[in-house]
Amino acid sequence: MSKESAHTTQVAPHTQATGTPADAGDAGYSKDLKHRHVNMIAIGGAIGTGLFLGAGGRLHNAGPALALAYLVCGVFAFFVVRALGELVLYRPSSGSFVSYAREFLGEKGAYVAGWMYFLNWSTTGIADITAIALYTHYWSMFTSVPQWVLALVALAVVLTVNLISVKIFGEMEFWFAIVKVATLVGFMLIGVFLLATRHPVDGHTPGLNMITDHGGLLPHGTMPVVLVMQGVIFAYAALELVGVAAGETAEPEKVVPRAVNSIMWRVGLFYVGSVVLLALLLPGSVYSAGESPFVTVLSKIGVPAAGDIMNLVVLTAAMSSLNSGLYSTGRILRSMATAGSAPRFTGVMSRSQVPYGGILLTSAVCVLGVGLNYLVPSQAFEIVLNVASLGIVSTWVIIMVCHLVFVRRARDGRVTRPHFRLPGSPVTEIATIAFLLACLGLMWNDPDVGRKTLLLIPVIAVLLVTGWFAVRRRVARTADRELSDLVD
Numbered sequence: 001m002s003k004e005s006a007h008t009t010q011v012a013p014h015t016q017a018t019g020t021p022a023d024a025g026d027a028g029y030s031k032d033l034k035h036r037h038v039n040m041i042a043i044g045g046a047i048g049t050g051l052f053l054g055a056g057g058r059l060h061n062a063g064p065a066l067a068l069a070y071l072v073c074g075v076f077a078f079f080v081v082r083a084l085g086e087l088v089l090y091r092p093s094s095g096s097f098v099s100y101a102r103e104f105l106g107e108k109g110a111y112v113a114g115w116m117y118f119l120n121w122s123t124t125g126i127a128d129i130t131a132i133a134l135y136t137h138y139w140s141m142f143t144s145v146p147q148w149v150l151a152l153v154a155l156a157v158v159l160t161v162n163l164i165s166v167k168i169f170g171e172m173e174f175w176f177a178i179v180k181v182a183t184l185v186g187f188m189l190i191g192v193f194l195l196a197t198r199h200p201v202d203g204h205t206p207g208l209n210m211i212t213d214h215g216g217l218l219p220h221g222t223m224p225v226v227l228v229m230q231g232v233i234f235a236y237a238a239l240e241l242v243g244v245a246a247g248e249t250a251e252p253e254k255v256v257p258r259a260v261n262s263i264m265w266r267v268g269l270f271y272v273g274s275v276v277l278l279a280l281l282l283p284g285s286v287y288s289a290g291e292s293p294f295v296t297v298l299s300k301i302g303v304p305a306a307g308d309i310m311n312l313v314v315l316t317a318a319m320s321s322l323n324s325g326l327y328s329t330g331r332i333l334r335s336m337a338t339a340g341s342a343p344r345f346t347g348v349m350s351r352s353q354v355p356y357g358g359i360l361l362t363s364a365v366c367v368l369g370v371g372l373n374y375l376v377p378s379q380a381f382e383i384v385l386n387v388a389s390l391g392i393v394s395t396w397v398i399i400m401v402c403h404l405v406f407v408r409r410a411r412d413g414r415v416t417r418p419h420f421r422l423p424g425s426p427v428t429e430i431a432t433i434a435f436l437l438a439c440l441g442l443m444w445n446d447p448d449v450g451r452k453t454l455l456l457i458p459v460i461a462v463l464l465v466t467g468w469f470a471v472r473r474r475v476a477r478t479a480d481r482e483l484s485d486l487v488d
Contacts, residue, residue: 037170040177057289095335120391126369333358
């Protein structure tokens with residue numbers, strides 16, 4: 001057993017005995033997030049650019065079978081969140097899966113988990129500010145404003161909001177999520193009405209004929225559906241936020257199971273249901289990557305104001321997703337900083353108990369996205385989406401690997417599994433890991449962006465190894481100091 005693993009296994013009993021945090025990075029946080037906050041953060045964080053903007057281009061390329069892709073990816077996403085939920089009930093931590101990786105995989109595992117998650121959310125942040133700029137360009141009054149300027153303004157606004165206390169963050173995310181969910185429900189009611197009345201949409205009569213008369217479920221074959229899988233996984237990114245938020249709620253044992261169990265039916269309703277409706281209302285060829293598919297439909301039913309309202313809502317969704325990313329990376333980086341594997345300044349807390357150092361670091365990377373919007377505005381969203389997929393796939397794989405080790409230790413009698421469990425272990429974890437790695441490999445079939453993204457993996461590996469050699473002594477000193485304090 002490694003030094004760091006020994007450290008974490010000794011800390012857990014100490015935690016139960018004294019009430020002190022099992023992870024040093026958990027100290028100092030308030031417990032102001034309520035059940036309604038965590039519940040809406042869990043689903044609201046995932047209802048963002050991946051669905052509101054990304055679904056348009058994917059419907060155009062893959063056709064109606066995109067709904068099946070959302071369903072399959074949604075099932076595996078649920079497995080990941082269910083596994084994380086079990087780990088949270090075992091030991092709640094704001095460091096979430098980074099803290100669990102430290103306990104079950106050692107400091108190297110926590111280091112990789114944390115920095116790959118940072119890669120995920122920093123690039124997702126770039127995707128979000130890109131989406132915000134695209135949404136804003138929908139209105140003619142902003143058309144003349146450069147995309148990079150709009151992206152910079154969006155980042156500045158959300159950064160300011162995120163530096164407020166976690167209670168304000170939770171309240172804002174709650175209402176952001178309410179707006180997004182209410183909008184999706186409203187759109188689905190309109191869609192059902194259009195279907196039931198056979199009301200023409202842009203000269204097309206809604207119904208199954210929108211699928212059968214335009215190439216069927218697979219108008220362009222199977223491969224486009226396969227290729228969009230990594231993009232669909234990106235759409236579900238942020239479901240793991242429930243694990244991070246649990247560290248700042250007073251009753252995680254009550255809050256987390258409800259939030260996790262509600263995810264599955266919401267995924268089926270909002271993601272799969274929305275895509276099915278979109279496919280039944282208009283041919284896939286009508287949708288485009290440059291405009292939200294919901295805006296496309298509402299603009300074509302003869303009520304221009306409906307498109308304006310919907311565009312405002314999806315703009316809010318992108319702002320919410322960016323806000324969630326800054327929130328989560330701030331907590332993850334603080335957990336890493338207390339262990340010595342992230343810069344010290346990322347462990348700094350404000351008077352309002354916000355880890356602003358990590359939030360500012362993520363924002364700094366997002367500024368690079370502003371430059372990307374300046375250099376290649378037409379490709380910025382797809383480029384960062386693919387890079388973010390590397391981060392989210394690695395994060396989810398690490399969560400499942402941690403759960404496998406956790407279950408093995410439970411069978412050895414070294415830890416106790418809570419009653420809220422991932423079913424079908426270890427088959428569920430292995431199948432999920434295999435699916436995620438397969439989706440990653442399929443990116444090779446996309447020579448324009450996907451293949452170039454995979455070629456970044458060796459570069460990222462070199463950076464991680466170099467970074468580890470730079471921090472390993474500090475990590476060892478930190479572990480030794482904490483062990484000495486524990487013994488004393």
